[in-house]
Amino acid sequence: MAKGKATMKGKLDLSSVHAQATQSLLGDTIALTDEEWNLPSLLPGWTRAHLATHLARNADGIVRVIQQLAAGLPTSLYESEASYFEDIERGSERSALELQEDLDTSLSRLQGHWPDIANYPSDYQVKLTSTFSIPLDQLSLSHLNEVVLHHADFDLGFGWMDIDQSVARQLLVYNSEEMSDDPTYPAITIESTQLSVRLGTGEALLANGHESYLLCWLTGRLPEDQIKADWPKLPLR
Numbered sequence: 001m002a003k004g005k006a007t008m009k010g011k012l013d014l015s016s017v018h019a020q021a022t023q024s025l026l027g028d029t030i031a032l033t034d035e036e037w038n039l040p041s042l043l044p045g046w047t048r049a050h051l052a053t054h055l056a057r058n059a060d061g062i063v064r065v066i067q068q069l070a071a072g073l074p075t076s077l078y079e080s081e082a083s084y085f086e087d088i089e090r091g092s093e094r095s096a097l098e099l100q101e102d103l104d105t106s107l108s109r110l111q112g113h114w115p116d117i118a119n120y121p122s123d124y125q126v127k128l129t130s131t132f133s134i135p136l137d138q139l140s141l142s143h144l145n146e147v148v149l150h151h152a153d154f155d156l157g158f159g160w161m162d163i164d165q166s167v168a169r170q171l172l173v174y175n176s177e178e179m180s181d182d183p184t185y186p187a188i189t190i191e192s193t194q195l196s197v198r199l200g201t202g203e204a205l206l207a208n209g210h211e212s213y214l215l216c217w218l219t220g221r222l223p224e225d226q227i228k229a230d231w232p233k234l235p236l237r
Contacts, residue, residue: 053091056106160216214231
């Protein structure tokens with residue numbers, strides 16, 4: 001698969017958008033009861049409590065990476081894959097108050113560390129796992145992707161069509177670039193009035209529409225009965 005190519009109008013103020021997306025998510029989770037936290041999220045096999053724990057540990061992992069950079073150490077989001085999944089399971093057993101406090105504290109702590117990455121070259125390759133690296137200037141966008149998509153996954157009233165179009169546009173570019181080497185995806189040309197993204201090689205499916213709809217489809221979150229007849233169901237990311 002060839003690397004995705006994109007043309008896009010406008011850039012996000014990531015710092016501002018990040019803060020707004022984080023506060024919007026926390027505002028929707030703050031009143032959840034123990035029972036509501038234990039209801040299923042839209043991610044198969046995960047409750048809302050699993051999802052909140054994942055978001056908290058992911059934020060802590062990014063802080064860990066930023067601190068490792070500062071110390072000149074090899075970078076990794078988590079100590080191990082096994083410890084990560086154990087943390088998710090144990091974390092999902094907590095009370096509503098513990099879950100909300102953890103989510104709030106972890107996301108807030110990360111907000112305070114974003115300025116630190118300005119000390120390093122933007123194209124510096126940061127290793128997050130043994131098989132996945134990302135340019136440093138994509139790290140904040142990667143986390144915004146987590147916050148926005150998982151906000152919808154909580155199933156608390158914030159739906160895919162509520163995602164701001166300028167945010168969805170940027171996340172479409174991010175996700176298309178991340179999945180461009182994945183052979184499970186067909187060749188796709190994604191188009192809107194503000195965006196054109198090419199994914200893969202060969203004869204491509206033309207996918208057009210609102211950016212939030214396209215983002216939902218591209219990340220495998222669009223219900224099958226809402227997918228256009230000639231579009232495939234894509235893997236959940």
